[in-house]
Amino acid sequence: MSEVIVSAEALAQELARVRVLDVRWQLNGPPGIDGYRAGHIPGAIYVDLDTELAAPPSPAGGRHPLPDPAALQRAARTWGLRQGELVVVYDDSGSMSAARAWWLLRWAGVEDVRILDGGLAAWTAGGFEVDQTQVHPPLGDVELDGGHLPTLDADGAAAWPQEGLLLDARAGERFRGEVEPVDPRAGHIPGAVSAPTAENLGDDGTFLPTDALTQRFAALGAPAGGRVAVYCGSGVTAAHQAAALTMAGYEPVLYPGSWSQWSSDPDRPVATGG
Numbered sequence: 533m534s535e536v537i538v539s540a541e542a543l544a545q546e547l548a549r550v551r552v553l554d555v556r557w558q559l560n561g562p563p564g565i566d567g568y569r570a571g572h573i574p575g576a577i578y579v580d581l582d583t584e585l586a587a588p589p590s591p592a593g594g595r596h597p598l599p600d601p602a603a604l605q606r607a608a609r610t611w612g613l614r615q616g617e618l619v620v621v622y623d624d625s626g627s628m629s630a631a632r633a634w635w636l637l638r639w640a641g642v643e644d645v646r647i648l649d650g651g652l653a654a655w656t657a658g659g660f661e662v663d664q665t666q667v668h669p670p671l672g673d674v675e676l677d678g679g680h681l682p683t684l685d686a687d688g689a690a691a692w693p694q695e696g697l698l699l700d701a702r703a704g705e706r707f708r709g710e711v712e713p714v715d716p717r718a719g720h721i722p723g724a725v726s727a728p729t730a731e732n733l734g735d736d737g738t739f740l741p742t743d744a745l746t747q748r749f750a751a752l753g754a755p756a757g758g759r760v761a762v763y764c765g766s767g768v769t770a771a772h773q774a775a776a777l778t779m780a781g782y783e784p785v786l787y788p789g790s791w792s793q794w795s796s797d798p799d800r801p802v803a804t805g806g
Contacts, residue, residue, distance in 0.1 A: 540657070546618070553630075555581060555621050571664055573622065585632055598767075598788045604636070609672040618645075620647075621648065625651070626737050627647050628772050631771040633645075639678060640677060649738045683785065686793060690721070699760060709804030721791075722801050732772060758782060766790050766791070
């Protein structure tokens with residue numbers, strides 16, 4: 533097990549000693565609970581991204597604001613999360629939503645959280661069984677607060693490109709302002725650099741090797757071992773970028789409000805193009 537990811541084979545060996553969270557979610561997609569009921573890693577608990585890993589949406593806060601730590605703690609205890617426990621998170625969409633749980637739990641003080649590399653597809657490809665039993669664990673005792681990972685607000689995101697690298701994790705066409713399927717305005721934060729999150733993955737849906745990720749971010753202008761800020765549409769896939777940056781030896785700083793918050797404020801400037 534590395535600091536950020538874990539293979540299906542390693543998880544299978546440690547499954548009895550690990551708290552596994554199923555974080556399936558897709559923007560405008562079918563509810564993740566349907567996939568969970570159809571088949572999940574044995575012992576996994578379903579986590580709802582919209583209601584448990586985020587506060588209610590608002591123009592002022594964005595589509596997925598950070599939850600109140602007390603609310604997150606209540607939810608995590610219903611998942612059975614215990615103090616000092618190793619947590620593994622997964623999904624079925626390139627770890628994009630699982631990374632939100634990885635980042636958020638680390639932000640809240642859980643020290644040992646890993647993303648299942650390749651998600652459910654890697655688990656089944658490895659020949660490991662899935663289960664249809666809905667798990668209801670005993671109430672956990674984990675204690676959570678916030679602020680264990682660095683974040684930016686909108687003012688911080690506006691100022692960041694003057695001194696450092698601000699990465700936009702959305703697809704290139706959204707960055708350029710050619711399309712905007714969700715948020716009020718199309719474009720990107722002035723000074724940001726396009727770095728689509730999907731390019732962190734290989735064809736099999738697993739993260740690129742560490743040296744390839746390091747080369748990728750260096751080519752985008754990231755200083756070796758330095759701090760890099762990142763945002764996306766609503767702070768979900770930006771967490772995936774943060775995971776990749778961590779693997780590559782950088783210190784990621786996440787803007788949770790992201791484009792959904794920025795574009796809702798008419799006083800915030802918008803850039804378009806490459």
